Amino acid sequence: MRWFVFMFLVPACVAHLNVYLSSAEVWRLLGLTAELFYVRDGQINYYALNFVVPVPATISELHFTWQSLARRPLPYTLHVDVVSHPEAMHQPTFNISSEGFVPIEPQTWKVDLPCTHTVAAEVDITISLNVSTGPSSTTLHFRRRKICLKDAPRPAVRVDSVPHAQTSADIFYAGAGCAGAALLAAAVAAAACRARARKLRRARSDEQDAHAFLPDSSCKSAASYTSYRRPTSLPASAAEERARDLQQRIAELTIQRCRVRLRSVAMEGTFGRVYRGTYADEDGREQEVLVKTVAEHASQVQVSLLLQEGCMLYGLRHERLLTVLGVSIEDQTAPFILYPWAASWRNLKQFLMSCRGASVGGAAGAAPPPPPLTTQHVVRMALHALDGLVYLHSQQVLHKDIAARNCIVDENLRVMIADNALSRDLFPADYHCLGDNENRPIKWLALEALQRRQFSPAADVWALGVLLWELTTLAHQPYAEVDPFEVSAYLRDGYRLQQPANCPDELFAVMAYCWAMSPDDRPTLTQLQIFLRDFHTQLTRFV
Template identity: 30%
Template sequence: MILRYLIFFAQLWALCLANVNMFISKEEMNRTFGVKAELNYIEMGNVSSYSTKFHYRVMANIDYLSFTWNAVGIVHYEVYVESDDSSVLPIVRIPLKGTVPESLQDFTVEYRCAGHRSGQFAVSLYFTFKYGNKEPLKVKLRQEKICASRDGRRGLNGGYEGHEVDDTDSIDKAFFVIICIAAAFLLIVAATLICYFKRSKKEDMIPTRLPTSFRNSLKSTKSAQPFLLSTPRDGPPTLSAISSAPCSSSSASGNSIIPSKPRNIDVRRALLQLYQDRDAFQSLPLDMEGTFGEVRYAIWRQVDDVLNGDVDDEEDTFCNQEAVYTKTLKNNASPIQLDRFLSDALLFYNITPHQNLSQVACVASFGRFDRPETVTDFPLVCYRHQGFGNLKKFLTICRHGDKTKGAQTLRTHQLVSLATQVSSAVAHIHKYRIVHNDIAARNCLIAEVNGRLQVQLCDSALSRDLFPADYHCLGDNENRPLKWMSPEAIANELYSSAADVWSLGVLLWELMSLGGSPHAEIDPEEVYTMILKGKRLQQPNNCPDQLYEVMLCCWRVLSEDRPSSEQVVHGLRDFNIQLSQYI
């Protein structure tokens, strides 16, 4: 009898504590929307007003969408789905009634287009969750399915609806497969013969006067001078350069150093030109947060005057959705912080775009900047970005190997490519006589574009708030990134393009150390003294000698002895080309 009571009270307690979670995973968001961020609908029974208002767009080449859910305790559900047009048939791939699983599981919603009309069609997914004596939790999720006009749509099983396969089709397919196999076989044979002759030719090109052991090492590593593979005792093979560094003393002489000057940007004019209505932005969960500011991904729904198809719904005037990376201030920020935030964010305003430079795409507000009395919120500064977000955060995740957060194994040639890209962005702003003053991994964004990593240099807005450990004060209430700064900038506040090159060298070190903290063992107050004594950051593991030499060139004490950013770019590009030939 006592056991029955205990079981009853345990079940009652479980019902009282019951809750549900439901979200779209980061991997699914990346697959279907191109944004590497998680979209939470329900978290421990709390419904996200941001996410449930968002109309999730399912593109024409996407046939299904996966949701992830689980329950704490016993949670019953009911679900049904409806489409506003018969051109789309949505199918939920779970029972319409049941119990939410206690472990994280995925379920899918399939979207089948009839193929008669092209356009954008609304689909709604309704959930009702029941647990304990609580009021049922009702949630509505909105999707927009894009359909293209064609005879059939591919389903989850890989087949096409509305098309019957007869014997003639089977014979034609079999014949086509045989032809493809034969052609592939001929291509493989031809490629093998070409590789064989090229390899023989390369071996013949090795000078016969070299020692036999050296000739064998060249053959075994498939490389030639100036790089040899060496294996250190405490790590995997690295590339060691036996040639001189790409920036020598002679190449650095005669540089034209650009002094740092305020850009004197007309902030009001810039805000008027960049203005967008805040209602057009659907914020996603937080990516980073500081004391006074925050960073989020968001979806920018842009009005397109040219409608595809014959859809009459008023909401369908929003035809383009674009992922953006946003920065804004919290309500506790002061007017002084707002002025600093906007001046930092507009550093690259109105200069020629560059693929490795992240510039402000727009600034959003609920009010209008031409009528200041209507503006009651802090501006939302937006950057076009579909990727991993902050470079420093990404490198740290990769160093720790956390696969659940998107960690990747970064190869040497990838890191050298990133170094070349960000150096190119620095050289670009220097052409416009703009000095950054805070070049670091924390002020870069990284994404994957066409299968390759792409880095973009960004402004320093909110960096002091988001990364307070990277900034230190020397008694004047001005936080500075001392461990990234050149000696003349620390001692005399002399900022210039040469000081940027010093910081660029530290950023290259951050890349090769996967987000390591520079001079972590040195107190900020001692950095200047240690630099004058010849202290430099140590060569990271697996960092090629030639790339480390570039860093050392950037860290010369006298600013006139450092290479220009353009010289760093040329050196890294040459090095990257050579590196790609031997990896």
């Protein structure tokens, strides 16, 4: 069955042609069995045209397919602009002339993107196509972001003899229906998955002890592929090495669906659901798991985001990280992601809100309020999150969404960092769109990440400061009085979050230090560890 990627947000304009990426090209770039149409039957997909498609270092040419629908060839002009970092790329070339006619039969043409390999950079490229359709003309701009490494990249590793796509910096949301993951002087990552997901046949029970097996009693495994979020300021060699290692272990992600059974809904959003359940291994041993999946009406974009973000921490092992246990992607069912779980674990944001007598919609059951948190508790929990972030950065991984909603806590107040899969849906008040069709955690982002989408370890440090503020305020909303559209100007003018009530001056000084305007002026994670450990030691002396 062939899949098509559509997402029309505005009334269609008549262009009298088709322009699209073939299923082979979409598979090569994004790992999807789909055709991505920019213009289909004359209707322009502005949604797809608005997003930058990442091109990994291992791919040096792009292929487009077009066809005139006017029963005659249509005149066109074609050119390409290197928008940024021209020193990293020679002038791109086409295998067709820059002026000519769009044929009446489908034809594929090619754009070569030759890197100089003298510098490492993300090169922004705009391919402009102007087609005359009689009295009017149609201009299409295809935006690409090519990863160029200083040295020539190594050939991509093939999995199951099928070429996989590699992804770059930011998420490619809508037009492609799949997303890429970040990297700058760096790197290639493994690819988004082959997801033909339509509908989740699930069995839900109103009782906690009512069990329901997921469908597919044949235990047939499905191959799965992941994308990996990479830092934008860490060594390319380390990122490449990790990408290769990820591909070698990719088969470990596959989970046989019949071994999982769902018990109850832990959280639910508009299109996402989080279940509690169990997973039985091949020896019959069962363990508690958390299952993230999407509803029947979820779009392909939401499916691909779940898979990309859910696999962000795959392959990492640390006591302060909650990493994925497995992934299942099978025909006719929605994909799901499994995480190891324990009965005493809770979402940190929900836990903090319960400490002040509040609750978050979607939680199953009402737990008794926990005892009040002391400053000692807050500092120790911050140290746990800090330890997890130190490990992530040591593995050349940026989280980019450090927040209480993306952490879990157990009954002993031990904190673990998790990925941000489904967070946009489960905590919609924490994400905002500033007119760019991308929901981002605006009030947790460092100024350079908010304004220029520049992510670095220092940007994670900024978010860690906001997390510390959440801990001391019991998960109050940061900048509650500031409109999301005004946050950038608010921060640029030097304003920051206010000191919470009952927050020691020493602790607030750490937060303010994390929010320094320049990334170079912010503390390193090691400096934060030293200070918070010393501060915690001082607190314990008086108890």
